[in-house]
Amino acid sequence: MSTRVLAKRRLVTLALLRRESIGGLYHVLTFEDPDGSAAQPGQFTMVRGAEWGDAPLLPRPMSYLTAGHAPSILIKVIGEGTLRMGRAEPGEPFTLLGPLGEPWRAPTPGRRVVLVAGGVGVAPLVFLARAIVEAGGPKPIAIYGGRSARDLPLDDDLAELTELHTTTEDGSRGARGRVTDILGDLLGPDREVFTCGPDRMMAKVAELCALRDVPCEVSLETPMACGYGVCLGCPVPTHDGAYLYACTQGPCVDARRVDWSRGDHAPKKGAHLPRSQT
Ligand SMILES: Cc1cc2nc3c(=O)[nH]c(=O)nc-3n(C[C@H](O)[C@H](O)[C@H](O)COP(=O)(O)OP(=O)(O)OC[C@H]3O[C@@H](n4cnc5c(N)ncnc54)[C@H](O)[C@@H]3O)c2cc1C
Ligand code: FES
CATH class of the missing domain: 3.40.50.80 (Nucleotide-binding domain of ferredoxin-NADP reductase (FNR) module)
Incomplete structure (x- = not known):
């Protein structure tokens, strides 16, 4: 297993090496990373097409499936961002900010x-x-x-x-x-x-x-806007009546810390940033 020394996050623009489709809804996107990603299992990256224009504006959090010189993610198409990812062709540039979060x-x-x-x-x-x-x-x-x-x-x-x-x-x-x-x-x-x-x-x-x-x-797959602790948009209720921020104190956490009875772990309407990402 890898150690707990976490690599610093990098913002990089990487070309899509290949997209493998699994049925219509799921796709594995593999990128070409000359410097190599040092992501550990459980960490995630904020992904966005470099040529998407202004919508969707925010990058989407995705767990690493693999790291190294060909880092990859598995996506399920559920909205505009993942739809675009699911249609991407080899060579298309993406920005990836990562690795992020607790493995x-x-x-x-x-x-x-x-x-x-x-x-x-x-x-x-x-x-x-x-x-x-x-x-x-x-x-x-x-x-x-x-x-x-x-x-x-x-x-x-x-x-x-x-x-x-x-x-x-x-x-x-x-x-x-x-x-x-x-x-x-x-x-x-x-x-x-x-x-x-x-x-x-x-x-x-x-x-x-x-x-x-x-x-x-x-x-925790709580919707996120920034992914690194700035927007306060990813609070998850904890047993002590407080919150943890899924992007910096998670996404991987001991299940006993989470107050599952408070149900919806996504930001509530009006709290911090809106849940729906633009
Ligand atoms: C740490 C982390 C790791 C993740 N890893 C993966 C992964 O490996 N593969 C993958 O496919 N997805 C993963 N997700 C979820 C992924 O980020 C969302 O599916 C994605 O942001 C949706 O973007 P979109 O533009 O396609 O949909 P949007 O248009 O943003 O949303 C479409 C609908 O889905 C809802 N929604 C959006 N995000 C979530 C969410 N996280 N949970 C529940 N409902 C949501 C929205 O409210 C909206 O109703 C992860 C999320 C987090 C926080
Ligand atoms: S997503 Fe911005 S603080 Fe967690």
Whole structure:
């Protein structure tokens, strides 16, 4: 595993090397970075097309899928920014600000890692699984879920790196149901969980882990505007009644710090910056 010495963020303009489409909605974008990205698993980058003009104005936060001289991201098309990314052609210039945020903490020796991924939340977990395997650690267990088989991009990567269990709500791949339906059977005193996906999924994973006293680390995908602590637009409620800022104190945090009962971890209307990014 990599150490906790974090690389300084850089703002770079990189050419898109290739775009691999997985179904219509998911794309892996790989960039050409002559200097190499020193991002660690769990860190993210703020990405924007260098030729987008003034809309969308703000860069979009994306977890690193890989680092080095060919850093990559996995995107799911949900709005204007990701639509443009999903149509990008090789050679197109993008600005990337990164690496940003707290990476996953190092797995605890003696505990087997259980990765719990929902949909596009798989990217930082594939990066983590690869780091664990390359460091000679025990093969992680992974549970990967989505609505249907087409919502499981990168399932082949996870299958290679982990002992993989899949779930789909429509039963088109793996067990019918949700990741949390099978997580309980895979928890134990010698396990620890790393999870990324929709808030509701992570809240349930955190609850199951707390009940069994299993350590759980989550990666928060709170909407962000700046990505490095300036706009105060990414507060997440914590148990002490305060907030943590997902971009600088996360995105990877101990699940017990988050007050999941306060539900919506995105900025509320009127608080700091508006949730919708322009
Ligand atoms: C640290 C971090 C890592 C992320 N990693 C990835 C990744 O690896 N791959 C990936 O595809 N996405 C990732 N995201 C989410 C990604 O940033 C958003 O999907 C993206 O900004 C949407 O941009 P857009 O212009 O396409 O959509 P917009 O037009 O900005 O939004 C479309 C709709 O989606 C909602 N929305 C936007 N962002 C989010 C969000 N984060 N959570 C819930 N709803 C949202 C908006 O409110 C709006 O209703 C990550 C987010 C964070 C904070
Ligand atoms: S996104 Fe600006 S402070 Fe977190």
